[in-house]
Amino acid sequence: MKVRVKAYIILILCAGCAGPEVKPSIEGTSSQEKVGISDAATKERMTKLFDEGLRIMDDNPKGALALFNEILMVVPDRWEIYYNSGLSYLRLNEYEKAEERFKKALKNNAPPVKAYNAIGSVYLASGNMIKAVETIKKSLDIEESQTAMINIAGAYQALGQNDMAVKYYRKAGLADPSNRVIHNNLGVLLYNMGNYKGALEEFNKALDKKGDDDARLLMYEAQSVLKTGDYEGAVNTFKRMLAVVPDNPSPFLNMGIIYEIYLMDMEKAVENFEAYIKKGGPKAKEVEAWLEIARNKGKSKEGG
């Protein structure tokens, strides 16, 4: 029960991101006559299946998909089912099928804003930014939702159309000035323009609001700091990242490189390379060679 309640709460919260809901059409009523859910038991069973699909979607999109497909056998004209099954395909990276399901949802009276956003997400995920922009625009023509504005901005950014990206980030930012994603993306945009100071500002703004992806933001921040020539500052940022994700080997690798190449502190470089290897970083083998070189550099330094 508790889990179910939690799921409901999450769904409710997420529903706010999804935009305004459209009232169900009259056809929904008649569909019961068509398909033949005349008995309450079937109704109940299908509803339970639906709720279960929602519950397991994040961790098991395949399982959720199977449930939604089952419901569709009995109830073939409810947009919510097509929509969620499309979402499951998307999480499984099956973009074509995801697109197909979302289009079916649209045909079955899904709110166009939601449907277009969803289709847009498919294009974003598949890297088709031009189509992503086209589709999300349709959603924005109906309603300027935060999600749509941020996603279309990201698409423009990926297309290198920074001016359009900035335009939508600004619009989205007006509605929600402390939105992490907007600051993150603006930071990325500025980083790519070579404006590392500006990028730092944006990453810091994003970090002001605590979130699950603080480690990622700290990484970006560290990269930006490094670009400004503040090597010690970059090291400190990686240390902050370690405080958030102590088991992540990446900070050690980055610190090791900074110490070795820029700060020429072989001792610390060795320390960090060793820590990286210990944490089981994926480039451990390569780093071992670097470790050796750093040790040698250290010895030759001592020797004069």
Add this chain to the structure above:
Amino acid sequence: MLMNIKFILFIACIMMFYACQTAQIKGIGTVDELSKAREQENKRIRESEEYKIREWEEYMGLLRDQDLSHNTILRLTEEYLQAKDIVYKKDMEEYDRRTALYQKGQLKELPKEPVQDYSTLISRFKPIAKNYRYGKGADAILYITAFALYEHGKRDEAAKIFEEMLKTYPYSDYFLEVSFRLGEFYFETGQMGEALEAYKKAINFRDSLLYEKALYKIGWIYYKIDDFEKSAQSFVSVLDSKWSQDGKQDGLTEEAVTSTVMALSHFKGAKQSIDFLTSQGTKKMYLPAVMVQLGDKLTEETRFDDTLLVYKTLEEWFPENSELPVIYDKIANLYDKMSKENDAIATDWLAIHKFNPGTAWYKKNYYKSNYFKAVDALLSKKMISISKKYHVRGKKEAKPEYLEKAIDGYWVFLSSYPAMPEAKNINLLLAEALFDAGKYAEAAEEYKKAANLYPAGAERGDIAFSALLTYEVIFYQSEKGDKEIIKPAELLVAGYESDLIKNGKFENSINKIADMYTQIGDYDKARSSIKLLAKVKDPTLVSLKTAELYLKENNLAAAEDLYARLNEKQSTPATKDALANIRYSIAEEHVKEERFKDAVTKFNQVFSTFPGSKVGEAALVKLGYLYLQKKEIDSVEDIAIRFVKAYPESGKTLPLMVEAGRGIEREEPVRAAGLYEKASTLTRDHVTSTKLALAAALLYEANKDYQKAEPLYKKYLERESIPLNDEADVRLRLGTVQFRTGKKKEGLESLNMVLALEGKVNETIIGKARLLMLEVKESVYLGTKLTQSFEETFQKKTSLLDGLLKDYSQVIKYKVLELQPEVYFKMGTALENFKETMIQSERPSGMSKEELEEYSFLLEERAYPYEEQSVKAFEKGLLAGVRNRINNDWVDKCFKKLASIRPAVYKRDTGEKGPEPLFLRIEPVRLEKGL
């Protein structure tokens, strides 16, 4: 016989009184038919009397020859004297008439005054009197004789006869008259003692007609001998005897009053006079008359204090006397003369309260209607003057007590004389006094009353307006604004509408009513009031006023609607301006309520309503900042374009553009540069313009838009008096962009101008200029290949390398830290290039495979040191960056080169991607309704 004698005596007395009086000149009658009839009647009478005179003369003519009867003589003499008297009167009338004509110039000669001639009588009676001394009637004949002599001017002779008669006939009926006549004779001849004696004899006969006359004469005798008390006493005795209760006094009484006053005036002081009069009895009816005249007399003699005492005593004794108002007036005038203004005013104040028609005094005395017309005139005048005095003083000195008196005075007048013509003006003054005293409610009522007294017209309108002003004061003095006050004010305006229109205050009145309603928030009623203005004003103006009310009510929508309609009907700058301003306010409301789209629409509407106006300009500015707030830069630029078109002289776009540029500079530097560039063209201020041009150029350059940067740098350099360092810096940048756009020649010129400033400007700039100039050399060096003959080209390339390295070393000596990574990189690149060039150099022809391998091996060996040097250079570049905390492209390039040449030592790849944008995940949906 006795009857005849008494008649003769009566006639004689009448004639003696006549002799004491001065002849009165009668008025001249008009020459018309009536006077003609009168003339004829006079003629008839005259002839009749002259006949009687002739008859007597004829009869008395017979005395010489006959012994005539004394009775007949006396009887005829009676008729004779009567006729003589009548004829004399007629002669006197004729004389007066002719004298008047003479004075008018209608007669040439002054007429002769008739003289009563008794010579015939005297001549006839003398012998009779001489011979008839003891018989009956002898005293009559003697008296007539003496009388005729006296009247004829022979007074001495007459006096002798009178004296004789007193002695001879002590019991005669003529004793009193003879005594009196003698007294007159002695008085006229200055024989006061004898006169006194004679008059005293006369006063023994109290019932006689001559009694008072004798007393009067005795009074004068005492006066002449300075015995003023006895004189006064005598005169007072006359008054005691003759004073008429009905108030109508004869001549003697009146003269006795005057004479008493004259005597009293010679007393030592007024107190003595008062004491004397007191001794006579303070209830005597003549006393007021005496005291009034005494007061007047004392006033003439400037004995003011005495006068005051007399007047006050008069009031004390006769509080009901009808003369008191006049007395009070005299007292007040006296105070004025004595410079005691306050006492004068106080006296008048008392007078109007004591004697006004509402008082018991007045009611008691009012029956004397003729006199009281004068009293009313006096009192009413006093009421007005004293009230006005208090009114003026009250206002001037801000003393409420004076105003209260003024009000009281006006009230007294109005209650006393409501029918007087002055009443309406006094009612108005009362209203004003009430207003001045702050009694507004009463003032309003009185204004209304006053207005009702005036005929319709402008003047009545003025009064009605004053009433309205009073209501207005009451309204605004009340704490929250009293609605109950507005109603009577409204009724007032309605009631006197035509008067207010006539005096041109109708509009003002309506506005005041409307303002009052506005004050209590009843805008509907205010607007209803305004509608009435249509009677005097153009409906358009009335609509305007109504619209203003909507504005006050903050009902902008209704105001806008009305102004829009007005504007449609009659578009004037004023209506356009008003409408535009309302729309501006509405737009601001939208801004406040964060209704962005509505605000934009409205501000646009403001501009289109009145383009070119100040409010239109303000609207565009607001629009610009709104768009700026929303970061809609495209729209900001549109606004700027519209602005420049509509307001070419306005400088207000400039800050907008600059702020817009600042807002996007970080994310859209090139666009920001565009805004600055545009802004630089919008200002006539050269300094600002060039500053903006420079800001734009810097951004263009940083974003490699060199084509756009070049003209802007040039524009900046056109500025006068640029600081040297700034000039050098900008010239360096100009040179840089020229190089980058392939304009090498121009670039070199610019850079040479910079180098010419070496020693005067910052070394960084010189260093950068030198480094930039070396690109040409670098380009030549890099382009130099090692071909056969190898030694020749090798030497050439070596020489170029040495030269280049030397030049780079020179730049290093400037110790410009930020340049060091670049210089070392270039040095490293040059060295690396030498190595590569050597390895890729053209092989001599005709070599075998082994010889070629050997040749290549030897080349590599020779080239390797250059690689070593290049690595060192790159390392120096990297180190310079690290040490100086520089991590620019050159440091990065040095690092990348090192990673490429010495991968084992420098190639360090984390395998991580750089920052990437995030996309928001869409979330699943719940069922909208049950399945």
